[in-house]
Amino acid sequence: MTTTDSALRHTLDRERAHHARCRTALAGMVDGADEQVVIGENASASGADAEVLGYQLRSQAKALHELPEGPLFFGRLDFAAGEHRALHIGRLRISEHPAEPPLVVDWRAPVSRAFYQASARDPQGVTVRRRFGWAPGSRGDSTDLTGLEDEHLDRGESRASEIVAREIERPRVGPMRDIAATIQPEQDDLVRGDLAVSVCVQGAPGTGKTAVGLHRAAYLLYTHPQRIRRGGLLILGPNRTFLSYISEVLPALGETGVRQSTLRDEIARHPVKGTDEARAAAVKHDGRMAEVLRRALYARVGRGPGISGPLAVPDGSYRWRVSEERLLRILTGVRAEEPPYAVGRERVRTRVVQMILEQAERRGGPPGAAWLQKISRSRAVGAYVDAVWPRVRPEEVVAELLMDPGVLAEAAEGVLDADEQKALLWAVPPRSWKSARWSAADLVLLDEVAGLIEHPQQYGHVVVDEAQDLSPMECRAIARRAVFGSMTVLGDLAQGTTPWAARSWRTVLGQLGKPDAVVVPLTLGFRVPRAVLELANRLLERVDVEVPAALPRKRGDPQLRGDGELRFREAGGDLPGAVVGAVRDALGREGSVGVVAADGEVGRVREALAAAGIETEGADEMGARVAVVPASVVKGLEYDHVVAVEPAAIVEGEEHEERGLRRLYVVVTRAVAGLEVVHGRPLPW
Structure with missing residues (x-):
């Protein structure tokens, strides 16, 4: 749908005002949570109840205080009828009062599912799905709301979202972000x-x-x-x-x-x-x-010294006896039950004491709990248990x-x-x-x-x-x-x-x-571009494992990754110099740069970059613009631009070639915008 500039500005102004109202309401929720902690600490309750209540209230207050700054909603649903006519969808529920309708609905609430699942074929009661575009790196200022898209499902509209595409492809430096706004x-x-x-x-x-x-x-x-x-x-x-x-x-x-x-x-x-x-x-x-x-x-079990013969347990001037046959029956029975070892040890003790208890009851009636505890802790019973089922x-x-x-x-x-x-x-x-x-x-x-x-x-x-x-x-x-x-x-x-x-x-x-x-x-590869996936799938053909290949974006579908960049740079005898050149080229683009090398080459690569005046950090430094990462720890990470250093060395870093090829498969698929392969030796694909 295309709107006039004036209509768009009017709509954005209304949504910005709503966001400002949400920001005020969230501040009130934080203050209210702090106040509830104080009230809870002074509440009249039993020790256990007060402790549970205090923990719950403190946890709620802590969670609100630790919310990262950012936009408070990313979508909106307009419904044809029902209890809710319009709902804003965000990362947590925001309301001005617990009894009032929310200003923002948590993305996990059942009613929010339509935001991800509704379509022109199955609108699920939704007339319009709206997505909001925020300025990159927004800390949640209402003025950072820069655009919106309306999808009229009641009119049969079905189109890929450019806002979602931009969010998926947005360069990122630092830790992984949530995908609540872009879940497919x-x-x-x-x-x-x-x-x-x-x-x-x-x-x-x-x-x-x-x-x-x-x-x-x-x-x-x-x-x-x-x-x-x-x-x-x-x-x-x-x-x-x-x-x-x-x-x-x-x-x-x-x-x-x-x-x-x-x-x-x-x-x-x-x-x-x-x-x-x-x-x-x-x-x-x-x-x-x-x-x-x-x-x-x-x-x-059953191998300690002195376990043969009957067990005699002193009790004043009397001695209780358990025959060797009965002891063996106890031990065999507990072993057959296969309890945890420590439980089995205590079962042996309990059953030995039970046999002594039966004798005591026949001799003079049921003894008290103190007597049972005395027999259970007696030196003779303890020595027997230690012998047959040692700690x-x-x-x-x-x-x-x-x-x-x-x-x-x-x-x-x-x-x-x-x-x-x-x-x-x-x-x-x-x-x-x-x-x-x-x-x-x-x-x-x-x-x-x-x-x-x-x-x-x-x-x-x-x-x-x-x-x-x-x-x-x-x-x-x-x-x-x-x-x-x-x-x-x-x-x-x-x-x-x-x-x-x-x-x-x-x-x-x-x-x-x-x-x-x-x-x-x-x-469906949302983050890895087509050119990189095609290279990775060539490696996949050489790996002995049956998995479906990753599918790149379809041309003309802006909701998935674009083609991306794949470049090869021959070192010509100067591998460190070629790596420096590749990193400088990558720094001319927006986003993070990951330089991935075989573990044994990381030190040499870092030294070359430092000598060229390029500041680098290790993989643990999440805010680094350039990170030098050993191939062995790059799994699960991603960088906008990856410089893969000497693929042949990465493969040879593993004991077996197939494992080395898998390692290389991991390395090349860390790139989400561009991949440059720097090599001085023949490529292993």
Whole structure:
């Protein structure tokens, strides 16, 4: 629809006035939340109730205070009839009074779904869908509202949004932004999926799978606040660089109480000080290690000294006795129930005491609770339990397994062959577990044993990004934390770069304990331009994994990425100089620049840029204009312009060529506007 300039100005003035009213109302909400905290602290209530109330009020006030500055709405829906005639859609609900109609409706509210799903074919009661254009980098001043688009669905209008296209393609420096204003229908279906249903998103580069996972987390917190907060919500990323990159998305959506972590941080019983040979790491991450560790732990049961014969428990001048046969029956029964190790230990104690209690009741009637506690804590019962079901630390189990060939051989019989067992053994064993230098793979083993002893903290929902790189043992560590919760699993099999990278989502989902999770492919590349995707898809043909290729934008469709730029620069014997030239060219364009090189080349590249007077930062510096990033940590990040340095070296940085090609596939698909490949050697495609 085309409007006259005067009509457009009049409409913009009205919308700017509404935004100013929303800004005033939000300030009132913040002040009101602070006032409620004070009132809540002075409320007359029991200690527990006051604590819960105070926590809730403080959390609400904290969330409002931490909202990033920016426009308060990005869309509007006009309805033909019904309770709502016109609704503004934004990142959180804004009202002047809780009992009054909202000035802005949260994008997650059910009524807001029509903003993403309504069409000319199915208007869902919407007559007009309006999108607002804001000045880039707006901090939320009403004067920054610079344009709007109206789509008259009641008249059968259906057109791609130029505002959405500009937002998707807008250059960005710094952390990842939310996509609440640009969510596409297929993404919206995933975001609003049922909490009880686990879902796996196979997302090609640039399809927004990470954004979908984060927005799904925000949606679940909004829709099921009690259920999710009771269990907690955990977001697992591949590394801390990635977590820094996504750190501002959920706060921008009004959610600040979500734990964002890496799996290593979640299982870190000790700092990582050791390293493994490739063969040892592969065996430690193999799913068969779960059975080896289970055997090693439970080998301690029923093997202690002095466990034969009956048990005699002094009680004053009397001795209660439990026969060896009954003790064996107790031990066998508890083992057959397969409880967590610590639970099993207490069950043995409880059942021994129960047998003594039955004797006491027959002899003189039921004794009191004090007597039961005395018998349970008696030295004889404690010594027996310690002998047949000893207390143990995960570190003791794993260290003994990796230090003692005999213990390992017994636990691994029929599971690991001799070469695999040899690879596991520490070349220079420490004196004890206390002086062990644990590797990253050892932490996974320790967590497995810890999970056999006691169940870890459970989460109501877990979002796992870059899941294709998880090993079977890492999957088990995550599964233990979501036994009763659901998962959103995100990844791209083509981007798997670890030695144990998955080739099938069904395998991964089974290891995560969610075998029935639905696998949904996202193939439309919103962020990566056509030229880059075509190059990436050539690499994909050489990778042994079956995934649908990413689809570039269709010509004439402004809602998807344009063709972008793909350039090649031959170094001619001066690779550092060629990199400097490529970076200078990239700096002549708008947006961020990522210089990605093989890990061993990063230092040389950074030195060359510094010598040329180009200031650079590492991947963790989210506000940097130019970042020099090792190929091993670039996964999940994106830059407007990527300078890929010596692709052949990136491929050779991996032990196997296919993994190297996958790594290169990751590198080239980090570009969202332009890619320049700098090389002095033949290209590997």
